[in-house]
Amino acid sequence: MRRIGQGRTAEIYAYPSNQIMKLYHADFPTEAVQNEFRITEAVFQKGLPVPQARLYMDDATRKGIIFERIEGSTMLSLMIQEPVLIEELSRQMAVCHHSLHAQQDDEGALPTQKQILTGAIRNTSLLSEEDKALVITYLSTLPERKQICHGDFHPDNVMLNETRDQHWVIDWMTGMSGDPAGDVARSWVILMSGTLPEDADPAVHRGFELARNVMLNHYIQQYIQISGISRQELDAWILPVAAARLDERLPAVEADQLIKLVQDRIRLLK
Ligand SMILES: Nc1ncnc2c1ncn2[C@@H]1O[C@H](COP(=O)(O)OP(=O)(O)O)[C@@H](O)[C@H]1O
Ligand SMILES: [Mg+2]
CATH class of the missing domain: 3.30.200.20 (Phosphorylase Kinase; domain 1)
Structure with a gap:
């Protein structure tokens, strides 16, 4: 094969x-x-x-x-091949993400966001027990919703056809039901700190670093505009989402950056 x-x-x-x-x-x-x-x-x-x-x-x-099989390319590869498309594709990414959030998991088929985040925060070895307890208590104060959330929404998990007028979302292992603001906060954290696999082509690494901020700004701005959520609602989820991500086997540079982010935000809670 x-x-x-x-x-x-x-x-x-x-x-x-x-x-x-x-x-x-x-x-x-x-x-x-x-x-x-x-x-x-x-x-x-x-x-x-x-x-x-x-x-x-x-x-x-x-x-x-x-x-x-989807006939097309991932948004990430299109962005790297054709950097002039980054802004437009980032906005399209927001529209696509928002369309998932329009649906609710009424049947209870998916795990819930708070279960998943709490489990991951409990499990990470990169935070003290005291800090984990603080973040989990804080998480319990955030809204509880049942919208369809992808849990790992980034440009390598969205595919487009050749004419770029149709999209598909792949890689649903982390799908959950919850508050879309938490799902967007997770994308924010990934776009802000995520890295490509080390063995990716150096040109691809460079392309990704150049695209990172443009992607982040246009995706978030567009999501806020079409959903009507506020930046504060989104920002409220950054701490638990970043803390939960520490439970993934992250490359050291990513883990260090996230630990710093989490600790800065925990300080603001105290
Ligand atoms: N259904 C599909 N049709 C065509 N290509 C796919 C499909 N699913 C995955 N791919 C390709 O394989 C890559 C990795 O798939 P993905 O499900 O995201 O795996 P991982 O969990 O390892 O990230 C995608 O970025 C895409 O290029
Ligand atoms: Mg993937």
Whole structure:
């Protein structure tokens, strides 16, 4: 099979009948793969623009999911290939994100944002127990909502067709129901501090660093404009979202930057 993509969790191979196979790294937890299958199915059934998950596969060594294949490119690769498009694509990213948030998880098919964030904050070894307790108490004061949230919405998880008038959102492993402001805050944190895999092409790294601030400004501005949420509502979620991200196996530079952000914001709580 021909490899057509690679992320931090999996390799993507072309598969017969206009499908792809997402093959997870060997040590990847089964439960997380099953979650991705289940959550993708749930949001697909809601009519959201996501590739259909067709089959879950588990052999002795690796787990995989067969998905409908999307003919197109990720927003990230388009931004890097054609930097003049960055502003327009960032605004389109906001429109796409907002369209997910228009739907609610009335069936309770998805895990809740507060459960996920609380679990991750409890689990991180990069904060003291006292700081974790402060952040968790603060999180409990934030709004509780049931909108569809992606949990990892960034330009490598949105694909566009060639004419750029149709989009799909991929990679739903972290899908949850919650307050869209928290989902946008998570994208803010990723765009602000996220890095590409170390083995990515140096030109791609440079392109991403140049794009970072433009992406951040245009995406956030556009989201605020179309959703009517305020910058304060969004900002309120930065602390718990950044603290929860410390539970991911982040490269050291990212972790250091986030620890500083979290500690600055905890100081403001005290
Ligand atoms: N359904 C799909 N159709 C076509 N390409 C895909 C599809 N799903 C993923 N890809 C490609 O594979 C890459 C990694 O997929 P993704 O699901 O985001 O994996 P990861 O969890 O490792 O980030 C994407 O950025 C995209 O280029
Ligand atoms: Mg991805």
